[in-house]
Amino acid sequence: MNIKEIRIEDFDYALPDERIARYPLTERDHSNLLHWQNGEIEQLHFYDLPDTLTHNDLLVYNNTKVIQARLHFQKETGATIEIFCLEPHAPADYNLVFQENKSCVWKCLVGNSKKWKEGALKQTMYIKDILFQLEATRIESENAGMSHLVRFEWDNEEILFSDILAHFGELPIPPYLNRATEEKDKETYQTVYSKIDGSVAAPTAGLHFTMDVLRRLALNGIREDEITLHVGAGTFQPVKSEEIGDHPMHREIISINKSTIEDLIASAGHIVAVGTTSVRTLESLYYLGCRIALNPESPDLMVEQWEPYENNYTLTTKEALQNIIDYLNHNHLSALNAATRIMIVPSFQFRIVNKIITNFHQPKSTLLLLISAFVGINNWRKIYDFAMENGFRFLSYGDSSLLERN
Numbered sequence: 001m002n003i004k005e006i007r008i009e010d011f012d013y014a015l016p017d018e019r020i021a022r023y024p025l026t027e028r029d030h031s032n033l034l035h036w037q038n039g040e041i042e043q044l045h046f047y048d049l050p051d052t053l054t055h056n057d058l059l060v061y062n063n064t065k066v067i068q069a070r071l072h073f074q075k076e077t078g079a080t081i082e083i084f085c086l087e088p089h090a091p092a093d094y095n096l097v098f099q100e101n102k103s104c105v106w107k108c109l110v111g112n113s114k115k116w117k118e119g120a121l122k123q124t125m126y127i128k129d130i131l132f133q134l135e136a137t138r139i140e141s142e143n144a145g146m147s148h149l150v151r152f153e154w155d156n157e158e159i160l161f162s163d164i165l166a167h168f169g170e171l172p173i174p175p176y177l178n179r180a181t182e183e184k185d186k187e188t189y190q191t192v193y194s195k196i197d198g199s200v201a202a203p204t205a206g207l208h209f210t211m212d213v214l215r216r217l218a219l220n221g222i223r224e225d226e227i228t229l230h231v232g233a234g235t236f237q238p239v240k241s242e243e244i245g246d247h248p249m250h251r252e253i254i255s256i257n258k259s260t261i262e263d264l265i266a267s268a269g270h271i272v273a274v275g276t277t278s279v280r281t282l283e284s285l286y287y288l289g290c291r292i293a294l295n296p297e298s299p300d301l302m303v304e305q306w307e308p309y310e311n312n313y314t315l316t317t318k319e320a321l322q323n324i325i326d327y328l329n330h331n332h333l334s335a336l337n338a339a340t341r342i343m344i345v346p347s348f349q350f351r352i353v354n355k356i357i358t359n360f361h362q363p364k365s366t367l368l369l370l371i372s373a374f375v376g377i378n379n380w381r382k383i384y385d386f387a388m389e390n391g392f393r394f395l396s397y398g399d400s401s402l403l404e405r406n
Contacts, residue, residue: 004245032399055221061274065194068169082111132156198230205275289320301338
């Protein structure tokens with residue numbers, strides 16, 4: 001089978017509007033949990049997770065934090081221009097860009113773009129009782145005008161760009177919720193373990209965790225590790241092409257500590273990924289390790305979209321992960337920072353992840369393709385049919401599943 005000829009129509013299902021969860025449950029861990037194991041389905045609650053995993057499992061979650069990435073500017077004509085900050089461009093490092101106190105450049109989506117023909121957008125605001133002016137200038141368009149590079153400049157060095165987003169920005173909840181962001185979303189659309197600013201969408205499988213669930217997991221001897229993948233707006237984009245080979249996968253920045261990679265080697269066969277972002281990060285590690293083997297001194301640490309299907313790498317998983325550790329040791333680094341466009345579709349060979357905790361995803365989405373690759377191309381529909389027939393809630397604020405690979 002030529003994987004690029006997989007038709008997205010084969011990954012469609014009827015999702016009634018009333019099954020999309022507009023709001024989360026009051027108690028996060030009281031959501032439904034579908035457990036798929038050896039072709040059998042069991043309906044549980046998320047608070048059952050600590051007793052469902054085994055004591056030698058290693059839980060890997062994404063510690064990214066959603067930023068208030070939507071900025072609104074009012075023109076003198078009355079038109080509102082929305083600038084959605086996707087990822088930093090100059091400086092390109094998230095830690096550095098949030099500390100900028102004069103200017104920075106971001107890759108952005110622009111809403112109502114036709115009303116912004118030229119010149120700078122200006123907004124006067126107060127932060128920390130300081131009055132200042134923020135200007136936004138569009139300096140370049142990319143992807144046939146789909147995205148833009150926007151320079152932000154402000155006239156008070158006491159203000160950091162992180163302050164501007166925190167006070168002036170809006171949390172970007174998913175468009176399919178069909179509602180405005182509310183104050184309580186600032187808490188409910190973050191995982192309890194989020195800490196590294198950078199995402200424009202939450203790693204939603206983690207929204208079910210509570211401090212009580214984490215405590216019980218630890219008591220049951222289930223170990224935890226963390227990775228960072230800053231989720232981009234591409235996670236919301238359905239596949240619009242008839243065949244997946246024509247769908248461009250978005251680039252996402254990943255970071256993973258050396259100690260976590262060491263734990264992955266020690267826990268081989270028992271890796272539980274919390275969410276598809278963790279899956280994408282963990283499975284990308286194999287290809288990063290292979291890239292390091294090809295060029296140990298100056299590797300290109302970027303996994304391309306079709307790399308898993310077009311490169312005949314022969315390293316074992318352990319060898320690839322060890323290459324990363326050796327590279328980090330050689331360069332006196334404590335963490336691997338890289339990027340991935342990995343596309344996980346049916347026929348993908350999973351090398352690291354054994355179990356996935358994940359929500360129920362949109363029809364015709366790359367995330368549904370990933371789930372199909374994991375459970376088997378003929379099984380994803382059984383799982384989704386069960387969820388639909390048994391009252392599960394779908395998408396970001398909906399219920400979740402624990403899927404085990406045979």
